Amino acid sequence: MDHFDTAVVLSRVLTSGVIMSIERNDRELPALERLLRKVGGRPHVTLVNSVTAGLHSALAGRRLGHGDDVVVPALDDAHRRFLAWLGVRAREDGTPAFAYLSAGPADVGRLGPLLATTAGAPAVVLNLTGLGFGPAAAVLFDDEDAWRRAERLKIFGTFDLRTMWTQTEADDGVGGVQFNYRLSPLVAACVRMALTTQGARA
Amino acid sequence: MNTDFPKAPLPLPRAEDVTDELAALDGPSIIPAGLRRTVFPVITKEDVFKMLLSTRIDPAKVVADFTEAYREYVGAAHAIPTASGTSSLHLALVGAGVRPGDEVVVPAFTFIATAQAVVAAGAVPVFADIEPDTYCLDPAAAERAVTDRTRAIMPVHVHGLPADLTALRAVADRHGLALVEDASHAHSARFDGRVAGSIGDAAGQSLMADKNFPVGGEGGIAFFASADAHARAVEYVERHGIDYGMSWIVASFGASQLERLPYYDEIRARNAARLAEVLGETGLFSAPHVPEGRTHAYNMYRIGLHPDAVGLGDLPVHAVKEVVHELLVAEGVPAREWQNTPIPCHIPFRRREGFGGGYPFSLNPAAARDYAPEDFPVTLDMLGSTLVLCRELRSPVEYERLERYGHAFAKVARRPDAIRKLVGGREFPLPHEKAARLG
Ligand SMILES: Cc1ncc(COP(=O)(O)O)c(C=O)c1O
Numbered sequence: 001m002d003h004f005d006t007a008v009v010l011s012r013v014l015t016s017g018v019i020m021s022i023e024r025n026d027r028e029l030p031a032l033e034r035l036l037r038k039v040g041g042r043p044h045v046t047l048v049n050s051v052t053a054g055l056h057s058a059l060a061g062r063r064l065g066h067g068d069d070v071v072v073p074a075l076d077d078a079h080r081r082f083l084a085w086l087g088v089r090a091r092e093d094g095t096p097a098f099a100y101l102s103a104g105p106a107d108v109g110r111l112g113p114l115l116a117t118t119a120g121a122p123a124v125v126l127n128l129t130g131l132g133f134g135p136a137a138a139v140l141f142d143d144e145d146a147w148r149r150a151e152r153l154k155i156f157g158t159f160d161l162r163t164m165w166t167q168t169e170a171d172d173g174v175g176g177v178q179f180n181y182r183l184s185p186l187v188a189a190c191v192r193m194a195l196t197t198q199g200a201r202a
Numbered sequence: 203m204n205t206d207f208p209k210a211p212l213p214l215p216r217a218e219d220v221t222d223e224l225a226a227l228d229g230p231s232i233i234p235a236g237l238r239r240t241v242f243p244v245i246t247k248e249d250v251f252k253m254l255l256s257t258r259i260d261p262a263k264v265v266a267d268f269t270e271a272y273r274e275y276v277g278a279a280h281a282i283p284t285a286s287g288t289s290s291l292h293l294a295l296v297g298a299g300v301r302p303g304d305e306v307v308v309p310a311f312t313f314i315a316t317a318q319a320v321v322a323a324g325a326v327p328v329f330a331d332i333e334p335d336t337y338c339l340d341p342a343a344a345e346r347a348v349t350d351r352t353r354a355i356m357p358v359h360v361h362g363l364p365a366d367l368t369a370l371r372a373v374a375d376r377h378g379l380a381l382v383e384d385a386s387h388a389h390s391a392r393f394d395g396r397v398a399g400s401i402g403d404a405a406g407q408s409l410m411a412d413k414n415f416p417v418g419g420e421g422g423i424a425f426f427a428s429a430d431a432h433a434r435a436v437e438y439v440e441r442h443g444i445d446y447g448m449s450w451i452v453a454s455f456g457a458s459q460l461e462r463l464p465y466y467d468e469i470r471a472r473n474a475a476r477l478a479e480v481l482g483e484t485g486l487f488s489a490p491h492v493p494e495g496r497t498h499a500y501n502m503y504r505i506g507l508h509p510d511a512v513g514l515g516d517l518p519v520h521a522v523k524e525v526v527h528e529l530l531v532a533e534g535v536p537a538r539e540w541q542n543t544p545i546p547c548h549i550p551f552r553r554r555e556g557f558g559g560g561y562p563f564s565l566n567p568a569a570a571r572d573y574a575p576e577d578f579p580v581t582l583d584m585l586g587s588t589l590v591l592c593r594e595l596r597s598p599v600e601y602e603r604l605e606r607y608g609h610a611f612a613k614v615a616r617r618p619d620a621i622r623k624l625v626g627g628r629e630f631p632l633p634h635e636k637a638a639r640l641g
Contacts (some may be wrong), residue, residue: 007254010451014245014253017206020411024595049420050445051286064343065558078513081443087557134261155288155315156640158335165640167549175553177321178314180286180410183353184419 002197009193013186021182022156028185032138032192039195040115040124042140044147047188048154051102051127052082053181054137058123059088060096060153061139061146065176073100098123098139104130108195115140122146133190136183154181206245215605220613224620226532227357229476232610233534233603234590237274239621240603242593243416244466252458253418253451261450268423268453269423270416272460275362278400278425280432282439283448287386287408291420293386293446294404295354296438297424297431298380300325303565304353306382309339310544310578311585314640316384317545319406324562325353326569329546331578334493337504338365338579340580345373351566354380359388359398361590362414362499363492367393367401380404386422389415390467391499397423398499405540409456414470414501414596415463418455419446456479465595466497473595473604474500480608484615486526502540512618514625521630525621526614527589533610540590540641542633546573549638575634585633 013019018026033045045062049053055075064070065135071094077082079100083090099121102202108131118124124145128136141147151157156165156177167174212233223229256264265283273281281462284290297484300306302324308316310329320327330343339357346354355374357365367381374381385391388398405425409417426432439446458553478489488506492498509515509522530537545551554563554570563570594607614621 002262003257006232006257010253010257011250012204014250014455015206016204017241017245019243019245019416021420021461022410022412049449050447051443052443053285066556066561067559078443078445081441082445085442100273132261134451135445135447135451155318160640166637167640168637174549176550176555177557178318178550179316180288180420181328182286182420184421184449184452186418186455187449190451 005193005197006190009189010186013189017142019185021185024161026185028189028192029183030062032188035192035195036126036138036140039112040140042124042142044141044144045152046139046141046147046150046182047183048137048139049183050135051125051129051137052079053179054125054127054139055079055082056086056179057139057150057153058125059086061141061150062097063149064088064097071096073098075100096121098125100125101125102127102130105194110159111195127131128191131191131194131195133187136191137189143181155202156182204300206241208239208241209241210237212600212602212606214602215609216365217405220609221556222335222617223612224532224613224617225411225534226529227620231532231534232606232613235534240597240599241594242597243411244597244633248461249458251456253454256450258455261581264450265448265453268457271457272423275460276397276399276425278405278427280426280429282432282435283423283453284422284424284446285448286420287406287410287422288315288319288322289446290408290424291316291384291406292322293424293435293439294382294406294426295319295323295325297355297426297435298354298379298382298404299434300353301375302562303351305349305351305566305569307344307347307352309353309358309360309579310546311385311541312360312384312545314526314545314548314550316356316358317551321562324565326563326566327579328352328569330546330574331580332584333366334580334583336363336365336493337361337584338363339370341366341369341373344370346482346517348373348377349569350377351569352377352379354382356382356384358384358386359391360388361490361502361504363490364388364392364398364496365487366389386413387501389413392497394495403427404431412593414466416459418452421452421456461528469598470500470596473599474498476505476604477503477595477608481505481611484612484617487611500595503595504588505591507587507589512615514618515620517622517625518630520632521625523537523587524630525624528609529614529621530589533613535607535610536594537589538592539585539639541634541639542585542593543638544573544575544578544634547575547634547638582632582634610627
């Protein structure tokens with residue numbers, strides 16, 4: 001990563017005073033979501049604070065959870081152990097419930113083409129940890145309801161903020177375990193910088 | 203430049219402001235619109251400089267150095283940095299020996315994450331009522347909730363006041379249970395001289411940027427009293443492939459903030475004491491109660507209402523509270539309810555879907571109860587008769603702002619006539635009869 005760019009982005013966000021993900025005037029998380037919607041060509045994006053949070057969100061979005069058999073893409077051993085911890089039985093013989101991609105510094109110039117390879121998959125887990133700003137991931141969805149359920153997995157996800165933190169009875173997937181999978185705006189800002197400035201140079 | 207530097211200073215307070223007409227009745231407000239923002243967290247050049255330096259350091263070392271510095275500050279034996287307070291509680295429970303199907307006793311009044319962390323650990327939260335004066339888990343109620351499947355008790359140091367850890371430790375010892383602290387509100391809070399987070403067998407603590415001790419956005423830390431408990435949590439994360447890691451960016455901000463934490467703690471204590479003085483003269487309002495031997499960290503400041511003290515004892519207290527709330531907000535004081543419903547009555551604990559198919563509630567059907575709000579009468583009383591200040595007292599709030607908050611409470615308390623009139627003829631549902639709020 002370019003240290004000067006990182007330094008500028010971090011100073012910019014710190015100067016704004018908005019470093020909380022639940023601050024309603026945070027602009028960093030929405031900006032990264034916007035970028036990934038555009039590059040990924042999918043209408044909905046959930047940002048999370050690790051790749052395992054991303055895997056969990058992709059499954060929750062598709063209503064898959066404890067006790068379910070799930071066809072998964074090729075995953076490394078730690079991720080398969082995580083799925084087992086969720087109580088999901090993972091198989092590889094069929095059409096995967098989601099696609100998995102990992103973006104490192106070498107990929108940023110070709111993220112669009114990379115994501116294009118996942119066309120047809122109902123969701124994409126995009127591991128952003130390799131960019132070097134700490135654990136981070138995004139889940140890209142076509143289906144609004146799936147994205148909604150993924151956001152509901154996150155305490156103070158987008159709906160809690162929109163309704164001023166009121167849980168409603170609406171049947172949009174609230175009712176299960178929830179985690180704090182919120183990504184820090186400072187991390188999101190750096191990820192966006194890496195995906196744009198370095199991408200443009202590559 | 204997009205900056206949080208204030209656009210204009212707040213005018214100095216004037217004693218006459220207190221006798222003006224109420225803002226809700228078209229008088230001037232104590233804190234004028236446009237000047238109501240409290241800057242939090244306070245971000246200084248030290249934070250920026252430290253973060254710039256951190257970009258040149260091995261990320262793992264930035265996180266490890268921060269963890270070690272804060273662990274030492276708290277005085278806990280072992281620590282694991284995490285992505286959030288919720289994940290730190292999960293690991294604290296695991297370290298304390300909580301296993302799938304176990305029961306963990308938690309207070310009915312807390313943030314929902316306390317109970318969700320129990321579910322994350324595969325256990326079933328069993329809810330108990332709070333004490334009327336501290337709003338923390340009632341040791342007697344906790345003891346009544348213990349069964350032979352209980353593995354741990356997890357009190358919450360609500361708003362920054364440590365729970366009664368002497369009594370809770372005695373309950374835990376009597377039944378062979380682990381004591382796990384949720385210290386998410388209680389950075390630097392003390393119980394008999396020991397810092398919250400270092401007292402239980404394990405503890406979890408949120409460090410998200412709206413807490414007294416903020417890291418750079420989202421983060422948490424788990425503390426463990428024994429090497430065994432620490433090793434159990436480390437092994438668990440590895441075995442299950444869970445990524446709960448903290449970003450170096452987040453840690454860097456925590457490292458520079460930690461150096462100023464004692465300063466901010468003093469300011470908060472000073473602000474809390476000053477406001478208590480003013481509230482004490484109003485009759486209508488009372489400051490938080492702090493038992494001997496405990497230091498309150500004042501992450502939030504819960505104010506009691508006493509309608510009888512101003513001749514309004516015949517009105518329902520929750521109706522007075524709601525009207526007073528509206529009057530305070532009109533004066534520019536962002537008072538809140540912070541919770542309006544016992545946690546067991548929130549949707550995730552009524553539906554109990556857990557990870558899917560009802561797991562882990564299905565492991566222990568006897569503990570997976572339907573609770574009614576009325577099961578927690580002390581919590582309901584508190585929800586109906588108190589209001590909360592959150593970040594308003596937290597950072598180095600300017601003297602003029604603090605005095606103006608005091609003036610607003612004094613101004614409202616002088617007007618029982620207006621309160622009575624506004625209560626009249628309106629329907630006031632109880633707080634828990636409205637949609638459950640997370641905060
Ligand atoms: C009492 C309590 N416990 C746990 C948490 C969860 O912490 P986090 O939001 O960092 O996951 C919070 C607050 O956010 C809290 O207030």
